[in-house]
Amino acid sequence: MFNAVLATNGTFFTLLPAPQIYSNVNRQTSSKPNKVIDLGHLEAVGGIGANWGSQTSHNLPPDIVVRMLRENGIQKVKLFDADYDTLRALDKSGIEVMVGIPNDMLSSLASSSKAAEKWVSENVSHHITTNHVNIRYVAVGNEPFLATYNGSFLRTTYPALRNVQEALNKARLSNQVKVTVPLNADVYSTSTTFPSGGDFRADIHDFMIQIVQFLSENGAPFTVNIYPFISLYTDANFPVEYAFFDGNATPLNDGGMTYYNMFDANHDTLVWALQKNGFGNLPIIVGEIGWPTDGDRNANLQYAQRFNQGFMTHISGGKGTPMRPSPINAYLFSLIDEDEKSIDPGNFERHWGVFAYDGQPKYSLNLGTTNSGLIPARNVTYLENKWCILKPNTKPDDPQIAPSVSYACSLADCTSLGYQTSCGSLDSAGNISYAFNSYYQKNNQLDVACKFSGLGTVTKVNPSTGSCQFHIMIRPYSSGAQPVSGYIGMTLALVLGLTTFLLCNL
Structure with missing residues (x-):
C-alpha cells in the first residue's frame, strides 16, 4: 500500500483525551440537581442539540440543513462561528442557537470593548431583531485551554468573555443571551481515579476559577466536551465496554455512587470539581459528544450507532448522572461530516457526522423526536455520475x-x-x-x-x-x-x- 501525504487544512477544535476515568470503579460525579439561575430555557428546551460545523469543501445550502434539523426534531444547534448565511437560514425556525467566537478572535475582543460591542451588534443583536433568530448563547472561544495550545489563550479568554458579556448588557440582551466557554474535559482531572477526586487542572486552576465565578455571577452555564472515543483512541488498555452505555462494563463504586460508563464518570468528575470550589449548582451543558465513523479501526458505523443510540437512550426521560440526576443538556458532535477539518488529532476528525457530507444518514439513529430514524436532507443536487x-x-x-x-x-x-x-x-x-x-x-x-x-x-x-x-x-x-x-x-x-x-x- 502507498504512503500518501495528507492535508492538515482547517482549525483543530475538538479533541484531546478527557481524563482517563476508569479502572475498577466508575468515577466522575456531580452534585445534587441544579438550582437553575435565570436559565429556564435550559430545562424548557427538550430533545437533543447538534453541532453544525462548516469546515467542508462543499457546504450543503443552509436552508436545506435547517429544514433537515427541523424535520428531525433537533431543537438546538451549536455553531463555531457566526456565519451570516447560516444565521439567516435559521430565521424564524424556532431552533435555539449557540453562536461561536473562534479562538483567533479572542485577543482582539479581549483588548477592546468596542470590538466586542461591534461583534455583538453585528452577530447577535442584528440577527435577533431583524432576522428573528433564537440566539441563546455565545460561545467565547472553543476549547481555548487545551493542553496542546501551551497556554496560548490563557490570558485572553477571560477578558474576551467579560467584554462580550458587557456588550450583551449594553445591548439589553443579557437576560436572553448567555455567554459560555466550551472547554475540553482535560481542564479537570481526578487525583484518586474516582469522580469524587475531581478538581481543575493545577496549572490552570486560577484561570478556571475566574471563569467559573464569572459564569455563576451572570447566570451562565459551564460547557464541556466529553469524548469516550478519544480515550479509546489514545489508550490501547482502555476498557472498550466502559465507553458505551450497555451496562456491560465492570461497575465502579465511588462512595455509593455506581458508574457503568465513562460519560457519567467524566461528567461527575466535573461536578465534583465545581462543588469543591464552591459552584456546585452551576448549570452544565455537554457541548460535544459523539463517535466518528471512519479514519480509525474503532471509528466505524457499528460503534458510532451503538454509542450515539446508547447515549440517547441513557438520557431519555430526563435521566442524568448519579451526582446530577436532572436532565442532560447536550449537543451531538456532529451533524455533518467535514472534509476539511484538521487531521492533526487523527484521520477520524473528518467523520464525526451522524449525516454524511450530503445530508444522508449514515446509520439508524432514533433521537426520540420522530416516529422513525433520521430523516435525510431533501433537494440535494449532485455533480454528474462520473x-x-x-x-x-x-x-x-x-x-x-x-x-x-x-x-x-x-x-x-x-x-x-x-x-x-x-x-x-x-x-x-x-x-x-x-x-x-x-x-x-x-x-x-x-x-x-x-x-x-x-x-x-x-x-x-x-x-x-x-x-x-x-x-x-x-x-x-x-x-x-x-x-x-x-x-x-x-x-x-x-x-x-x-x-x-x-x-x-x-
Whole structure:
C-alpha cells in the first residue's frame, strides 16, 4: 500500500483525551440537581442539540440543513462561528442557537470593548431583531485551554468573555443571551481515579476559577466536551465496554455512587470539581459528544450507532448522572461530516457526522423526536455520475504514481484509506483511484483534475465496493459569503497547482 501525504487544512477544535476515568470503579460525579439561575430555557428546551460545523469543501445550502434539523426534531444547534448565511437560514425556525467566537478572535475582543460591542451588534443583536433568530448563547472561544495550545489563550479568554458579556448588557440582551466557554474535559482531572477526586487542572486552576465565578455571577452555564472515543483512541488498555452505555462494563463504586460508563464518570468528575470550589449548582451543558465513523479501526458505523443510540437512550426521560440526576443538556458532535477539518488529532476528525457530507444518514439513529430514524436532507443536487480512477493497465512501478497520490491526498481527503477503515481492503489500484477521485470531486469534476501525468481516466461505472464509497460531490451553492464564483476561483487555483506539479514532475 502507498504512503500518501495528507492535508492538515482547517482549525483543530475538538479533541484531546478527557481524563482517563476508569479502572475498577466508575468515577466522575456531580452534585445534587441544579438550582437553575435565570436559565429556564435550559430545562424548557427538550430533545437533543447538534453541532453544525462548516469546515467542508462543499457546504450543503443552509436552508436545506435547517429544514433537515427541523424535520428531525433537533431543537438546538451549536455553531463555531457566526456565519451570516447560516444565521439567516435559521430565521424564524424556532431552533435555539449557540453562536461561536473562534479562538483567533479572542485577543482582539479581549483588548477592546468596542470590538466586542461591534461583534455583538453585528452577530447577535442584528440577527435577533431583524432576522428573528433564537440566539441563546455565545460561545467565547472553543476549547481555548487545551493542553496542546501551551497556554496560548490563557490570558485572553477571560477578558474576551467579560467584554462580550458587557456588550450583551449594553445591548439589553443579557437576560436572553448567555455567554459560555466550551472547554475540553482535560481542564479537570481526578487525583484518586474516582469522580469524587475531581478538581481543575493545577496549572490552570486560577484561570478556571475566574471563569467559573464569572459564569455563576451572570447566570451562565459551564460547557464541556466529553469524548469516550478519544480515550479509546489514545489508550490501547482502555476498557472498550466502559465507553458505551450497555451496562456491560465492570461497575465502579465511588462512595455509593455506581458508574457503568465513562460519560457519567467524566461528567461527575466535573461536578465534583465545581462543588469543591464552591459552584456546585452551576448549570452544565455537554457541548460535544459523539463517535466518528471512519479514519480509525474503532471509528466505524457499528460503534458510532451503538454509542450515539446508547447515549440517547441513557438520557431519555430526563435521566442524568448519579451526582446530577436532572436532565442532560447536550449537543451531538456532529451533524455533518467535514472534509476539511484538521487531521492533526487523527484521520477520524473528518467523520464525526451522524449525516454524511450530503445530508444522508449514515446509520439508524432514533433521537426520540420522530416516529422513525433520521430523516435525510431533501433537494440535494449532485455533480454528474462520473468518477476519476487510475487508468487500467498502468504499470505498478510507474514513477508518477507516488507523487500523484501524495499530491491528491494533500489537497483532498484520503482519510478513509488505512488499516481497518471503510476503504482499508482496497488493493493498490483501488487506493490510487480513491485518491484521484477525491481530488477530482473536490475540484468539481473538471477534466484537468483527472490528468495526473496521464495516469487518470474518467469512468461512468461506479468503482465503489463493499463499505468503500467513491463519492460524487454535491453542487456548490451560491451564497452571500462565498458565491459559486468563489468555488470556481478556488478550483482554478487548485488546478493551477496541479498543472505546476505535473510540469515539475515531467
